[in-house]
Amino acid sequence: MVGLWRSRWAAVGAAVAVTVGAGGLVSVSAEPVAQSVFVGVEPTRVLDTRVGVGLSGVFQGGSSRTLTVTGPVSVAVDGGGVRTDTVVPVGATAIVANLTAVDPTGRGFVSIRPGDAGGVPSTSSLNVTAGLTVANSVTVQLDDRGRVGLFFNRAGATTHLLLDVVGYYVEGAAMPG
Numbered sequence: 001m002v003g004l005w006r007s008r009w010a011a012v013g014a015a016v017a018v019t020v021g022a023g024g025l026v027s028v029s030a031e032p033v034a035q036s037v038f039v040g041v042e043p044t045r046v047l048d049t050r051v052g053v054g055l056s057g058v059f060q061g062g063s064s065r066t067l068t069v070t071g072p073v074s075v076a077v078d079g080g081g082v083r084t085d086t087v088v089p090v091g092a093t094a095i096v097a098n099l100t101a102v103d104p105t106g107r108g109f110v111s112i113r114p115g116d117a118g119g120v121p122s123t124s125s126l127n128v129t130a131g132l133t134v135a136n137s138v139t140v141q142l143d144d145r146g147r148v149g150l151f152f153n154r155a156g157a158t159t160h161l162l163l164d165v166v167g168y169y170v171e172g173a174a175m176p177g
Helices: 002-021
Strands: 034-048 063-068 072-077 081-086 094-102 108-114 126-128 134-141 147-152 158-174
Touching (some): 094 126, 126 134, 147 158
Antiparallel strands (some): 034 072, 034 158, 063 147, 072 081, 108 126
16 A cells, blocks of 8 residues: 555656746636537538549548538538538537548558648558448547548558538637636
């Protein structure tokens, strides 16, 4: 029991040392902070590369593409049609969606992230296996232009992607202080 007590106090001491040693004491404001508000929507397909909704053509392994999801965008309608609709308003900060890979030709992963993210992602939002249709729920921050970036990592392979938006986040009112 003595070891556990010492461990706890060592952690507290380390936190204090880092806080004080990193430039002195820092004042924390008691100002109210704006909270994000979630707005659910009827699931709406804003990306179907099989039929050219959002982006067209298969995703090539090792490539990134951006998709605008705010403001008027093309959406898929039942029966195979396409219409323009505003599912996510301009100014939204993030979306909640279902990301699906259809007919991948190789094993790998798909990453979804803000549209202005740089570099090659090393994290997976959706793991894929050749020949299997797989889906995953994702929450992703939007860039300042209302876009997400999609990346398929498997060089030499292809996949179609679907993205069904089920909600979005907007900055809400400041919390009462």
